[in-house]
Amino acid sequence: MALVAEIAHEFFLWLLSPLAWVTLAVLGLVIGGLRARRRLVIASTLLAVLALFATTPMASGWLVRWLEAPLPSPAFCQTQPPSVAVVLGAGVDTFAGRSDDTTVLSIASRRRMESALEGWRQTPGRSLVVAGGRSPSGGDPVSRLMVRYATELGSGNAVVAIEESSENTWENARNLAHMTPALPRRVTLITSAMHMPRAAFAMRQAGFEVCPLPADPRRVPSADWWGYLFWPETSALAKTEDSVHELVGQSYYHLLAWRHSRR
Numbered sequence: 001m002a003l004v005a006e007i008a009h010e011f012f013l014w015l016l017s018p019l020a021w022v023t024l025a026v027l028g029l030v031i032g033g034l035r036a037r038r039r040l041v042i043a044s045t046l047l048a049v050l051a052l053f054a055t056t057p058m059a060s061g062w063l064v065r066w067l068e069a070p071l072p073s074p075a076f077c078q079t080q081p082p083s084v085a086v087v088l089g090a091g092v093d094t095f096a097g098r099s100d101d102t103t104v105l106s107i108a109s110r111r112r113m114e115s116a117l118e119g120w121r122q123t124p125g126r127s128l129v130v131a132g133g134r135s136p137s138g139g140d141p142v143s144r145l146m147v148r149y150a151t152e153l154g155s156g157n158a159v160v161a162i163e164e165s166s167e168n169t170w171e172n173a174r175n176l177a178h179m180t181p182a183l184p185r186r187v188t189l190i191t192s193a194m195h196m197p198r199a200a201f202a203m204r205q206a207g208f209e210v211c212p213l214p215a216d217p218r219r220v221p222s223a224d225w226w227g228y229l230f231w232p233e234t235s236a237l238a239k240t241e242d243s244v245h246e247l248v249g250q251s252y253y254h255l256l257a258w259r260h261s262r263r
Helices: 001-014 018-032 038-054 057-067 107-122 142-152 169-177 197-206 225-230 234-262
Strands: 086-090 127-131 159-164 188-190 209-215
Touching: 018 142, 018 234, 057 234, 086 107, 086 169, 107 127, 107 142, 107 188, 107 209, 127 142, 127 169, 142 159, 142 234, 159 169, 169 197, 169 234, 188 197, 197 209, 197 234
Parallel strands: 086 127, 086 188, 127 159, 188 209
Antiparallel strands: none
16 A cells, blocks of 8 residues: 555656646647547647746746745744744755765755754854654655754754654644644744745644744746746756645645644
8 A cells, every 4th residue: 555655646746747747748639639639639739838838947937936935924033033943854865875874865955954054053042953754765864864964064063853753844843843842832944945835834733933034045036038938948847846846735735724624
């Protein structure tokens, strides 16, 4: 069952990519052409155009700008900044021979930790709590790897607690809410700018009040709008895939919150 669930999960993630939309569009055009189904051909053509546009910097730029728009901060974030900052892990992106090898950390995980340490140095009395569960590489949990990375940067004593049993952001928030000793309900939240709306919502649903401190921004301003429109790029494709993933994730988390309220 676990294998089936994993395959289904990977297939769902594949469906969120413009590359999948192109594949489905081509399949629809072939079937529609062979069976003379005009509506299927038109729908497939529109899907192909949408997929192509989604790989342009213009499309990805719109999505990233939308997701990375600053979230409103409660007044206490300026008057009484929280003494605890929660840093969310972003997983790993490679495999390594040693379980404690920090080189497996993704760029996003590193940048989040670096931003957290910069804020820690600038805010006297602040302590860090790192959240991140099992690593697909089979090594140490992501949170432990991030603490080790902080130690390599000379700031390992900044971290006072870790959460290492979650597998996604929703579980991050729930597990943090049940830590012992309990965390304060007001915390600074550090995660990627694109991921902040979903993460802040999950934390609020778990009972926290958060001061957003976004890291790892991916928006790249440019005035080359015609180039944006006509030239697909692999970097734009990656940003669009991640943006669609975040938007679908937000919808799913709202569904989870609705189900929880019904109970």
